[in-house]
Amino acid sequence: MFKITEGIKVSVETFYQPDYSNIINNEFMFAYKITIENNNAFPVKLLRRHWHIYDSNGTLKEVEGEGVVGVQPHINPTEFYQYISGCNLRTEMGKMNGSYLMLNLNTKKTFDVTIPSFNMVVPYKLN
Numbered sequence: 001m002f003k004i005t006e007g008i009k010v011s012v013e014t015f016y017q018p019d020y021s022n023i024i025n026n027e028f029m030f031a032y033k034i035t036i037e038n039n040n041a042f043p044v045k046l047l048r049r050h051w052h053i054y055d056s057n058g059t060l061k062e063v064e065g066e067g068v069v070g071v072q073p074h075i076n077p078t079e080f081y082q083y084i085s086g087c088n089l090r091t092e093m094g095k096m097n098g099s100y101l102m103l104n105l106n107t108k109k110t111f112d113v114t115i116p117s118f119n120m121v122v123p124y125k126l127n
Contacts, residue, residue, distance in 0.1 A: 003116035007040035008102060012118045017086070021122075028089045030120040032096070034068070035082045036113075038075040042106040045074050046081070051098040051115075056091040074105070092122045 002011040013033045020029035038044055051063040066072060073081040087096060097117035103110050 001116050001118055003114050004039070005113045006102070006111050007038070008044065008100075008113045009035075009037040009039060010100070010113060010115050011035040011037075012116060014118055014120050016120070016122050020086075026090050028092055028094075028120075028122060029086060030089065030094075031084055031086045032118065032120075033082065033084045034115075035080055036073075036075060036100070037080040038077055040104075041077050042104055043074055043076045045103040045105055046072055046100050047103050047110065048101040049098060049115075050101075051096055053087055053089075053096050054094050055089050056093040059090065068100075087120065089120060092125050093120065095119045 002009055015031045017029040017031055021027055036046065046067060048066055049064065049068055053061040053063065069083045069085055075081050095117055098115040100113045100115065101110055102113050
């Protein structure tokens with residue numbers, strides 16, 4: 001799945017992590033790979049992230065902070081940045097969505113980029 005906002009394409013892939021999960025303690029670990037493509041004619045810098053994380057029991061967690069995985073990447077025109085991160089849920093299913101705050105490095109103006117909503121589901125729930 002992907003979403004394009006202001007010329008920035010954000011794609012997401014998710015992976016259940018059984019080796020890092022503990023079903024007995026209701027701990028379900030997921031990894032997600034994000035690809036951010038800059039389809040603009042100007043370079044950008046990712047300044048901040050804001051996540052909404054939902055468990056299937058209705059719990060909402062918000063995570064906000066600088067950059068992603070400890071960096072504020074610069075992405076030149078026609079290039080992309082990719083990273084992998086993780087999320088621990090208390091239920092077998094959940095979802096995430098959010099936004100990035102980007103800086104146009106030519107004009108020094110900031111703009112928001114939507115991160116598409118994506119599901120995290122343990123594989124045996126899909127049967």
